[in-house]
Amino acid sequence: MVLAASSFPHLAFSQSPDELHLKIAKKVRDVWGNKNKKLTLLYPKGSLANLKPVASSFTKLTGVLVELREAALDNVASELLVDGLLKPGNGDPIDIALPATMSLPDLVEAGAVKDLTPFAREHEPIGLWESSLYDLGDRYKGNLYGYQSDGDTYMMFYNKEWLEDSKAKSNYFDLYGEELGAPKTWKQLDRQMKLFHDPKNNRFGGSIFRTKIYSAWEFWLRFHAKGLFPVDDNFVPQFNNEAGVEALAEMVEATKHLSESVFEDGLFENFDSYLQGNKFCNFGWGGTQKAMVRSNPSYAKKLGYSSLPGGEFDGKVFPMSYFNWGWNYVVSSRSTMSELAYLFCLFASTPVVSTTSVREKDGFFDPFRSEHYNDKVIQEIYTKDFLYAHKKSLITSMPDFYVKGHGRYFSTLRDALQAALKSQVSPKLALKKVSQKWERITDELGRKEQVKQWSFIKSSYPSGLARVLK
Amino acid sequence: MNFKIGKDYTAIPLFILAGFALSFYYYNSRVEVVENLQSESFQASVDKNFLSILTQIKSRRASLDTVSNLFAASNDVSVKEFNTYVRRVLGDKQLTLCWRDNNDQVVSTINNESNVCDSINILEESQIEGKSDPKLIFTKFVSSVGGQKGFLSVAFDLNEVHLSDxxxxxxxxxxxxxxxxxxxxxxxxxxxxxxxxxxxxxxxxxxxxxxxxxxxxxxxxxxxxxxNKEIQNRALFEKVVLVSFILFLPFFGISVYTYFILRQKDRITKVVTKRT
Incomplete structure (x- = not known):
């Protein structure tokens, strides 16, 4: 988005995109090159392959070493917070980390990451943002805190062959009076999962996430598809009503048509499960597609891809895309070499370096710049069909809920959804409890501030979607 | 003559300085040993308290599992059975237990004097509530063989976490x-x-x-x-100070003695010089 490009006065240099990283490397080498410097980078499990070429290239060009330290997939932000708040002092402090983009507001509010705005004013080259397709999560309350590394728009995968089966087509038409085709709405997807769910013959409607951490995204989308924003203009949650209960009840019902292991399957187990080829649909990211093509290329050819199902407004379908994850290069507030650490982040975000990172088929980082989509190696890794759908979804993605206390809001939501999905409580009670807790959190954190931030996020929704949501 | 006397006197402060250096060296090395001993004792206290906290937290969390076993093994659990079972298995453990059904209605409570059971959110697996009387609350979903569903919460007062001083x-x-x-x-x-x-x-x-x-x-x-940065083993510390002082004393004594001898020598030399 070019929006970000205009946020900073460019005191720095103007360069061809292919040379930006060299210019940054030269700056680093001139100041820190021969001083035995070492940066420590905390990364999420599964992305080592993406980071190795970035780190080795940086070391080669600058002489500064980069130590890569692994954290559990869902714990990068937590580890960074522990390191930043408790300062346990084991080993070198973390200089750079790659927390999930959604965690950035909490990290900023806790003072665990540095404001990169002053560094960006000094060093950020002109042209860096021009080809970036999603950078809303890099900023919080107007300041820059991180650089995106992964185009994590949430997508739908479905088995095209199953959709073309004549018996399935005729059954579907008989049941619902419409043609069987790629699902465009949640209602269609739910119907199709039900149609294909046949556990006795080892076929399942889907392998969509039902773990506590990952299932909230689906509810978020299903709820939006009902035509409502998650909170109103006073930051009062809008879940506790008929639309919310209906969305959750439909999600609970859909769970009956998923494979049995969905409540236990984390990210990598989900990849493996869908690779078995006996599930109609799945939700995932470019990383999911990478895993498919890498492990079972012939099966990957049978898959169709699209944005997630949308809702219906005035008889028309409104499509929905959601940037629900992503990983940001951030500089830890404990780093004693913050400028150097910043320059590493900047180096990693340049078109050439980020392309080499996304090219790694064993890591889950996905395209997020125009250059990535034109790269031959990346096209081979993902397939052109997928990249077409991915880019379309990324460009039209609605932003995540980047507000202070994101973790607290979503933790409450996840707990409640999990209880409802496991039929421990009714959807109505679950959403009533969520709403009550969200109100309490908002009162604690300060409603005025939340209203202001929400107003900004709301204005960042794609215009087509924002028009139909209330 | 005067020059010779001056040289003799110069040796005295040097001797005192040597004594002081020796004493200071001894003091420093001993204090370091005392500090290391203190650090080791601190580490031992930390390990002991760490284990104590671990045991106390685990015990509370285990209580929740113990009580939930009643539901897993029963067709239906009545309030009477619940109370009897809890009192039998938990004995005199001062825990607050709350049992709510899956419509969020309180079914039974144990030791709920602080009314914490009223504010528990059954859908949060862990909560920390209250500022002046803080409580750590763990919640678990329970279901009986007969299909009864509910949530058990155990709340324990953080003020009850006891560690050795x-x-x-x-x-x-x-x-x-x-x-x-x-x-x-x-x-x-x-x-x-x-x-x-x-x-x-x-x-x-x-x-x-x-x-x-x-x-x-x-x-x-x-x-x-x-x-604690200050040395806590005062007796040992005082001993080190005393020994350091004792080490310095002979140097000081000999210096004073030498001074008087030299003074005496000066006086005699002066008298002899006068007479001759």
């Missing part, structure tokens, strides 16, 4: 990190107060021990203890 420990804290919520709470075991951690805790790294106690119900528990 040690003069070597300046302060002790319990830090709770609710991972999924990115939120931190700090419970001061000395002042018995709870606060939300919103900024870095600037502990003196060289004096502080931070240990991860355990992870339950999405909460990471950390125990933080800071060592």
């Amino acid at each position: 040690s003069k070597l420990i300046k302060f002790e804290r319990l830090i709770f990190n609710r991972r999924s919520a990115n939120s931190f709470f700090e419970y001061d075991l000395n002042s018995r107060s709870l606060k939300v951690v919103t900024e870095a805790l600037n502990f003196d790294k060289s004096l502080t021990q931070t240990k991860k106690v355990a992870s339950f119900n999405g909460v990471d528990f950390f125990y933080v203890a800071q060592m």
